[in-house]
Amino acid sequence: MLHAFGYWLMRYRRTWRGSIVINVLNPLLFLVGIGAGLGALVDDNAPAQIAGVSYAAFFAPGMLAAAAMQNAFLEGSGGVARAAGFGAYRSATPTPLDPEQLAAGHLLFITFRVLIASGAFVAVMAAFGLVGGWWALGALLGATLTGVAFAAPAAAWAVGVRKLRHIDTVFRFVIMPLYMFSGTFFAVSQLPEWIRPVSYLLPLWHGVELCRTLSLGTATITGSCVHIAYLLTLAVGGFLVARITYRRRLHP
Amino acid sequence: MVIAEPLVHARQLTKIYPPRGSTAEFRAVDGIDFEVQRGESFGLLGPNGAGKSTTMRMIAATSPISGGSLRVLGMDPMRQGPEIRARLGVVTQDDYLDNELTVRENLHIYGRYFSLPRAVIRDRATRLLDFAQLQEKAGDQVETLSGGMRRRLTIARSLINEPDILLLDEPTTGLDPQARHILWDRLFQLKQEGVTLILTTHYMDEAEQLCDRLVVVDHGRIVAQGSPRDLIARYATREVLELRFRLDERDTVAEKLRTSALATGGNDTDGRVESLPDRVLVYTADGEAALAAVHAMSLTPLTALVRRATLEDVFLTLTGRSLIE
Numbered sequence: 001m002l003h004a005f006g007y008w009l010m011r012y013r014r015t016w017r018g019s020i021v022i023n024v025l026n027p028l029l030f031l032v033g034i035g036a037g038l039g040a041l042v043d044d045n046a047p048a049q050i051a052g053v054s055y056a057a058f059f060a061p062g063m064l065a066a067a068a069m070q071n072a073f074l075e076g077s078g079g080v081a082r083a084a085g086f087g088a089y090r091s092a093t094p095t096p097l098d099p100e101q102l103a104a105g106h107l108l109f110i111t112f113r114v115l116i117a118s119g120a121f122v123a124v125m126a127a128f129g130l131v132g133g134w135w136a137l138g139a140l141l142g143a144t145l146t147g148v149a150f151a152a153p154a155a156a157w158a159v160g161v162r163k164l165r166h167i168d169t170v171f172r173f174v175i176m177p178l179y180m181f182s183g184t185f186f187a188v189s190q191l192p193e194w195i196r197p198v199s200y201l202l203p204l205w206h207g208v209e210l211c212r213t214l215s216l217g218t219a220t221i222t223g224s225c226v227h228i229a230y231l232l233t234l235a236v237g238g239f240l241v242a243r244i245t246y247r248r249r250l251h252p
Numbered sequence: 253m254v255i256a257e258p259l260v261h262a263r264q265l266t267k268i269y270p271p272r273g274s275t276a277e278f279r280a281v282d283g284i285d286f287e288v289q290r291g292e293s294f295g296l297l298g299p300n301g302a303g304k305s306t307t308m309r310m311i312a313a314t315s316p317i318s319g320g321s322l323r324v325l326g327m328d329p330m331r332q333g334p335e336i337r338a339r340l341g342v343v344t345q346d347d348y349l350d351n352e353l354t355v356r357e358n359l360h361i362y363g364r365y366f367s368l369p370r371a372v373i374r375d376r377a378t379r380l381l382d383f384a385q386l387q388e389k390a391g392d393q394v395e396t397l398s399g400g401m402r403r404r405l406t407i408a409r410s411l412i413n414e415p416d417i418l419l420l421d422e423p424t425t426g427l428d429p430q431a432r433h434i435l436w437d438r439l440f441q442l443k444q445e446g447v448t449l450i451l452t453t454h455y456m457d458e459a460e461q462l463c464d465r466l467v468v469v470d471h472g473r474i475v476a477q478g479s480p481r482d483l484i485a486r487y488a489t490r491e492v493l494e495l496r497f498r499l500d501e502r503d504t505v506a507e508k509l510r511t512s513a514l515a516t517g518g519n520d521t522d523g524r525v526e527s528l529p530d531r532v533l534v535y536t537a538d539g540e541a542a543l544a545a546v547h548a549m550s551l552t553p554l555t556a557l558v559r560r561a562t563l564e565d566v567f568l569t570l571t572g573r574s575l576i577e
Contacts, residue, residue: 003364010361011352086348093314094342094410095365096334251314251333252269 004097004105005112007088012109019113023120030063031056031128053216060130061139061215062184064121065146065207068114072147073175075110076154081161084249089159099246103159107152107239114147115140131215138214142227146207149231152238159242159249178204183212206230257326258287259417259448260294260311264320267306267472280306282472283320288417293449295463297456297563299573303472304452305345308421311450312342325416338366341415345422347406351395355386358394359409366413373412380408383438400431407438418442420451424458436461456563468567475570480563487569488561489523491539495532495546495553505551506532514545526568535565 012019035056042055083089089102097105122140125131131139161167179185181195182204188196199205210227213219267281281303288294296304309315310322313329313336322329324336349358356377363373381387384404389397397405403423410418423439424432439462443449453459459466460480467477476483497505506527509515514534515525523542524535536542539558546553567573 003367006364007361010357011350014352086346088348088350090344090346091348091350091362092365094312094337094340094344095362096338096367097365098334251316252309 001101001104001108004088004092004102005108006105007092008106008109009112012113020116020120023117024124026067027060027063027121027124031060031124031130034059034063035128035130056128057130057216058187058212059185060125060128061211062182062208064118064125064139064143064215065211066179066182066184066204067121068118068143068147069150069178069204069207070175071117072110072114072151073154073171075113076107076151077158077161077167077170078164079110080106080155080158081164081167084159084246085162089246089250093250099250100243102250103155103239103242103246107148107155107242110151110155111144111148114151115144118143118147125215135214135217138219139211142207142210142214145228145231145235146204146211149203149207149234149238152235152242154238156238156242156245159245178202181205183208203231203234256290258289259325260286260288260450261323262286262307262311262320263322265307265310265317265322266319267303267310267315268318279472281310284467284469284472284474286467286474286477288448288450290416290448291446293443293462293464294451295459295466296450296452296469297454297459297463297466297567298452298469299454299567302469304469305421307469308419308450308452311417312340312419313337338413339416341410341413341418343403343406343410343418343420343423345425347402349394349402349405349409351393354391354393355381355397355405356390358405359412362409363412368413376412376414380411383411383441384408385434398431400427400434403427403431403435404438407435411442415447417448417450420449422452422454424453424455432458456567459563466563468563468570470567470571476566483563483566484561486566488565489535490537490561491535491542492559492561492565493534493536493539493542493546494555494557494559495534496530496555497532497551497553502532508549508551509534509546512545512549514542524569528568533565533568535561535569 039055039059083106092102118140121143122131122136126136158167181191181199182202183199184204188199188205191199206227210224210231213223263285264283265281266279266283269278269280271277284307296307298304306315310317310329311324313324313333316330325339327336329336350361353361359377359380360373363376381390384407386401386405386408389401394402394405424435427435436458439449443462449462451462463480465477465479467474468483469475476487478486509525509532510527514523514536526533526535534542543556543558
């Protein structure tokens, strides 16, 4: 597993500077643009709907979780499908590494990437005074867990995908809508009542809630445990399925 | 006393791919028996889809067998896959090199997959780059290499663990003639050094150059086996006369030849006439005499060529089809 992880690190060594810049710039632009721009509008007109905090403080942890989801999904689907079709998995298959180890190594690397990107995001939030102290660490881990909860099932599915456009389709019709119904930009309580139970079932909602309550310092033990358990189930379940699908694809 | 066990031992080896979507169940390998001894250079010859690559994957312990038995290096590929793979070198049809890494980095990462210490990899990489004539390219990104260089790097990479057996799946497919000859030269050197080679090919000249012994496979079954020379002696005549005729008279002429003395051989008992879409082949001990006989029938071929029989002819005799379709 560590040898497979080592491969991805070796590649990352070539691109990490660029990717760190993106990891910092992305949240910076989002927080300035939406936090200050849209935020001013929201704060002046509807402060009650977002639990009485500034819009930036409300929005930032939601975006943190959603960005973790998006990064993890893209690497866990497109990255995995390419590696399985004509990339790293193919060159590693004849070696002593088993498909299960390739899955574990790649997921470990995706976790590492999400951790770095989320770390940059949390640092920018802290610089804006939107989070501080140990809560920041909690939000960082919450975001990373959110990422893994998406990466593992995505990898389990994508390792068998032979047409990359299927991944675009899922991204467009599954991942993007999650932003809208998971309380990223606005509270789920703003949605019509009948649709709210659906939101509570969505993995991103659990990620957003976990990160938001941790970053605002309003987290409860029970609530956080529920979110963590939900996300862990996805991560572990995804990995267990990936062990099977990886073997099926790489050792036909 | 130590009795040398064959490195690969297959009995009634079978591979069935289960039905997928609209494709029906597929018997890629249908009960084949063969053995490969240490130091031998063994070839699987057959057209595309004959089951060569599938057989290679089963030997490489990257595809579970569906039936029969298979032992590789005395081990069971189903249960000891990683141990077997640790002692094999594999050159797949597509090279799967990492274009974004350098030549040396590709060797390094591959060596790491075998858990080799970094210092060992460094030493071997230097030697292998020498062997593959890629010393000057060591620091270049793989993207910049030519097709022949990529293939040589793939072979160098497959040797990083000093394998007991080197598996090569269509090693020169897609290479230009010059690159093929350089590659053959490298493989021949390995053979001289005593490395056991197992290779698949649909090029007859490649099989003749590199294989001590080969099996001819078609539709997942072995249709013949032996050394290239044996096979030619057994399934073809010494010489072959290749004739091309004008399109409009081709069919009638072919028919005339098939019913002539040439087809039964006359005094030449193995003689035979095969008509292919683009030419007619006359199998004979004496090509010049056969050509004289054709002229005596007042037939005027556009071109006539007398050549030695090759494995292509063996395959044609055995299956009635040519290897490259």
